[in-house]
Each structure stands twice: as C-alpha cells, then as structure tokens.
Amino acid sequence: MIKVDEALKIILKSIKPLGSEAVKLTSILGRVLADDIYADSCIPAFDNSAMDGYAVRAIDTQDSSQDKPRILDVIEDLKAGYLAKNTIRHNQAIRIMTGAVMPLGADSVVVVEETQKLGKNKVEIFAPIKQGENVRLKGEDIEKGELIIAKGTLLSAGHIGVLASLGRQYIKVTRKPKIAILATGDELVDVGKKLKPGKIRSSNTHTLYAQILKSGGIPKNLGIAKDRCSELEAKIKKGLDCDVIISSGGVSVGDYDFVKHVLGKMGTRIKFWKVAMRPGKPLVFGMIKGIPVFGLPGNPVSSMVSFEIFVIPAILKMLGQGMDNKKEVKAILEEGVEKKKGLRYFLRASTIWKPDSYYTRTTGPQGSGILKSMALANSLIILPEEEEKVEKGVRVTVRFLD
C-alpha cells in the first residue's frame, strides 16, 4: 500500500504529453494551447479615437472655456473603418467616430459632449484638451512580437478575443486524449436493459463518461465485461487504440476480481495496486503496451474519487495544461470528523462562501457505495494521513469538483 502522493508521482512519471492539431477559432474554447502565441501585428494597428467627438490639435483648444468657446472649422466627417482625406491644420477639426484612424495633424479628440455644432461647418469647443487625450495609440493593447498567450494555457473567451483580433483562423491546440471505459462484473447491467434480481446498473460507465468529457478527454465506452478472463481480455484489446484505458471493478482481493490477473497476463507492468486512501484503496495502475491503464475500484464513489485524484492530473499532463483549474482552498469545517490514521480521506462535501470565508460540511453518509452524497457534493474535504480526528471550526483543505 503506497501513499496518495507517491501513487500520483508514479502515475505522472508514466504519462507523456500528446501531440497537437490545428483547430478552427470557433472550436478552441476549453482546449489547451500547444505553442506560445506571439503577436504578428500591433493591436490596435493604428492610432484611433477612443470616443465619438472631434479630432483636433490640442494647442488650438488651450484658451477655450464654457463662456468663451474656441470655434474650429470642421473640414471632414470620419467614420470608423475609413481614412481621413485631409490633414488637420491650425484651427481645424475633423468630426470623428470611436475607432476611426486619427487624421494626420490631429493629436487629441474632444468628446462630443464638450462641443456644440455651429452651422454646417463649425464647432464650438468648451474646454481645453490635453495632447493625446481620447486617443488609443497603436500597439497600446498588444505590441508586435509580444508573447501574448503561453503554451499550456486553457483557452477562454478572452483568449479567443485576442486571437480573433490578430486574425488567427486556426490555432494549434493539444490533442484530446481518447479514453476507454470498461466496466467489469457479472452483476452489472447497462441502463435501458431489464434488471434481474441480484443485478445492478453499471453507473460507473456513465459517471466516468461524464468525468472524461468534463476534463477534456474523449470517452470510448467498451461496455461491460463479464467475470471471464477471455471476455475481459477481448474488451481490453478494444481499448488499445486509446491513450488511456480505465476499468472499474475487479481490483480487490476477491477470487472473482479478475482485472489485475488479466492485465498481468496481457503483459501489463503493474506499478502499484493499493493506495492508502478512503474511499478508493484498491487501485491498480500500470502500463499495457505503452498505454497507461487505471483499474479503478468498483464502488461508485471510489471510482469517482480515484478519477478525480489520479486520472485528472494524468489527463492534464497529456493535454500539456499548465495549471489545474480546480484550485484547492481552505474552508472552515462545520462539524467534527473522525478518521483512521494512515489513510488520506476524501469526504464528499458542500463548500459554500459565506460573507467572510468558505465553510464546508459533509453531504451525508460517506460509505463508498453512497452515490447520493457524491451527487450532492460540490467538493471534497481532504484530510491528511496523520490525522485521527478533526474538530469543528478547524480550517481544512477542500478541492472543488466542478
């Protein structure tokens, strides 16, 4: 039996980042950037007006006031998207819209609210303006050549905006790992089939499917293998075109727990098969023909928690994602809890921000078969190996699930 941190280290050592693919800008949300992106142009690409108003030479407005406005000649009307035909000279102005290129000769923009049109071709300016006021300078957002998004970034709407501004139509992102799911056990029946006495639904197939989707993988459902070596072997073989194979069930000490046996027979290098944690103790990890294989426990909650703690970091490494978004925080424990020394505990919990801090409490019975408390949970309370008892009011580490 090894510790959680040791197990995670062994897993991550075996995992290699996947390759990359070019994907259209409209499909990169939530993908991970494969290469550093440098700006190949300035944003904005030209000095432009930040407001609707009048492009002027600041010097021509210096003595203007509400009582004694300066009167300038309006020589042109300039919309965004076009270039001025004229250069501004002494006592001249160009009516300008937000985003339009600054006309030659102008150095600032007087906002329309501080002006008054006078006849057809003149404007009154009511206040002096500083040089450069209301002008967005070329490159003020992004300089040409600047590193703008680093490799390994999980792409959000903001990044997509920047990439669109730079005119990037295809982006190199890392490939999503294809992950096979195999449920094992004579007792399992898929959803939609008739349930005979003694049988249960293969819920792990569906939770794993959802967990894979959520963490950026592509699930491949291999279905349910009965407790027969030949069937198990045949199903595992169908997962060998994937980047990861996950089985659930069949990894404890029972005579009918075949997974470890069959994996061994198929030449899997088993790296460990028991972790000092609850839930989730029986966990096989190994490499089969170069592919990482996780034999997760069959209990629904053990399967979910093991995925969260071990498979997600593996997926993030495959994706080359720099940072796990599910940050851990500290929360005040709203009830005392007891645990067995030597095991790391992961308690299903509801963690909520109250005015000043996070507070957390368990969502009900913590048996590894109790899926309801998992469905109610938004987080896991993580209790370290050495603890035996944690008092109410203590600050504990919490990991959010979604």
Next chain:
Amino acid sequence: MIKVDEALKIILKSIKPLGSEAVKLTSILGRVLADDIYADSCIPAFDNSAMDGYAVRAIDTQDSSQDKPRILDVIEDLKAGYLAKNTIRHNQAIRIMTGAVMPLGADSVVVVEETQKLGKNKVEIFAPIKQGENVRLKGEDIEKGELIIAKGTLLSAGHIGVLASLGRQYIKVTRKPKIAILATGDELVDVGKKLKPGKIRSSNTHTLYAQILKSGGIPKNLGIAKDRCSELEAKIKKGLDCDVIISSGGVSVGDYDFVKHVLGKMGTRIKFWKVAMRPGKPLVFGMIKGIPVFGLPGNPVSSMVSFEIFVIPAILKMLGQGMDNKKEVKAILEEGVEKKKGLRYFLRASTIWKPDSYYTRTTGPQGSGILKSMALANSLIILPEEEEKVEKGVRVTVRFLD
C-alpha cells in the same frame, strides 16, 4: 442612465424560462434538469455485502478469537450478480463477494482478512462480528419515492451516476437558448479576410460565440452588418428565430450608431440604453417581437463584461438554472484603486488563493479596448457605485469568470 441592479431587474423581468426536451443520459452533462426526479426504486435494491468475505449469522461468531477460532461450514460460494441457492442455518457460512445479495439467514459478513480457509468446505473465524456488520441495506443510499435531484439542478457526473443507478435512459432537461450574434460597423472585417487600412477584426463575434457556448447557449453567428439601416434590419430579421439577439457596437451617441435607431424602427420596446457602469455604459436592452435583444457596446472588453453581468443571468433564467455557479467571493486587494463615483466598476483581475485567503490584483490597463488584460484575467473585481477610492489591503468582491 440606470444602475446595474436596476438594469438587471428589468432584464430578468422580461425573460421567460424555455421549455424542455428529453435527452439521452450520455448527453446531459452540464444541462439543467427540467423536472424533479424521484426514485422509482431503492438503491441498493437489495441487502448486499459491502466486502469480500463470509456471510454468517453474527450469533455463530460470538465466542471466536484468534486463539480459539469458530469453525463454520461453507455451504456455497456466491458471486456478485447471483442469488444464493441455500439459506444459512446454525454454524453455516456462504463465501460472498462484494455486492452480492445477502443470503437468507445471514445477518452479517466477516471480511476475508479475518478468516482462514480450512480444507475445502470449512472456514475459521477469528473475531466475533456485530449483527449487520459489512452489510449494505436495501435503500440505504436512496429510498424509493425520495426526491433525489431537484428541478433546476445543473447536472454533474455525480447526478449522472445516480440517474444511471436508477436506470434512467432519457432525462428531461431544459432547452438551450439559441442566441444570435450580430457585429455592426463599417470598420469590421471577419477573421480570415484581408485587413485594409483603418479596418479591424470583428473580435466580439468570437468572444460572444465562446461566451454563449460556455454559458449553455447555442450561438448563431449572423455575421457583420455594415452601417446601413437596410443591412442592419435584414440581419436582425435573420435572428428572429432565436431566443435572444445580441448585437455589438452601434449603441453610443455617434451619428453612425444605428442599432438603437433600427431597433426602434422595427418596433422594439427599448427598456433602457445606458447603465451606470465601467466598462459597458452604453447598453441597449429591449424586446423585439417578444424576443429579448441586447445591444452591447462595441469595445471588446465592454462587450465581454456586459455579457457576463447581464446576458448570463438572462441565460440562467431561460435555462431554469437555480443557482449561478460563478459564486462571488471576497478577496484582499493587492493594490489601491481609484474610480469615478456613481459608476459600478468591473476591473479585470487575477484572483488567487494563497494559504489563508483570496488575493486579487488587476491584470493591467483597464481601458475598454484593452483585450489583453481581459485574456489574463480569471475574475472581475466589483467596486460599488458609491466608492471613489479603495485602499490596498481592503477586502473586495470578486466574481470568477470561468
């Protein structure tokens, strides 16, 4: 000019929840449940063994010890998924696997580690066991008739597990809103097209597209409308098959800001068009032929922030989602900031959990055209209208973006 809270109230009053649709279990992750789900069976459906071991009558183990084990007759070997053929009587045991139905007569399970096989049909029991030990009772996870997932719940992997356990193959979820995106302005050129002098990329089309996807809507890109009333009207008409129409640009005071004008001409009931906030002041909201229409400002950051603050709550109401997942928290401000009184500020910020608390700082210049600081941000610092200055070290409200 109205306040943010007032604007939000007006918007939400105009929004109606959408209908529902039945969706396969494998496709409901991240969807919103349309009806309360009650359990139509117990989980587990039968008393079963929580461990691999021996099903016994507790009374037959009472005087057993390491030195003087009790010896029981093993009358059957029971795998998960099957029913025992025999009833357990005095001094009898059945070898049982985790998840197998408890045999008649047995009331507890001795774990395999506390036993020793003795010849072919006997087992030594090394410790007394309590009645009910290592037995999972029928209905201990979920009782028949119990409300298990409430209407309005955002469905996660845990919920999917519970629904799979109950054998639900199709789930009624709320319909995703279809949302039209229209960019306006002569200066805009789509990504992939050649950029002439004075023109810029239509980045808002792409950020809005991503923001809609992320918040559970289905984007429909209407493209770019030039600053001509006829073209704008024709494009808006193409969005009338959607649940929401979003335009960006064309809503400030400029002579060429057509959106408000065209919306009015098309019979839109405009409810407000200026909000006391920064970024994002010019914001038109109205109803066109029963469809809510948001005229967002054209500045990239204003558009994104307005979406975050006004459109997301509207989408959540349409989806019937009970709770906004993006909870607001308090964070310690790592730099002093100044603001204009009377406006609510939304500063792009990076908020990080350090050992004891969240800390937050702005991600750079806050001009509404500066998309880079938005791409770097994971959150918005929200500063109330009445403030003029917030000192370093003060706890401020922060809203996470992802």
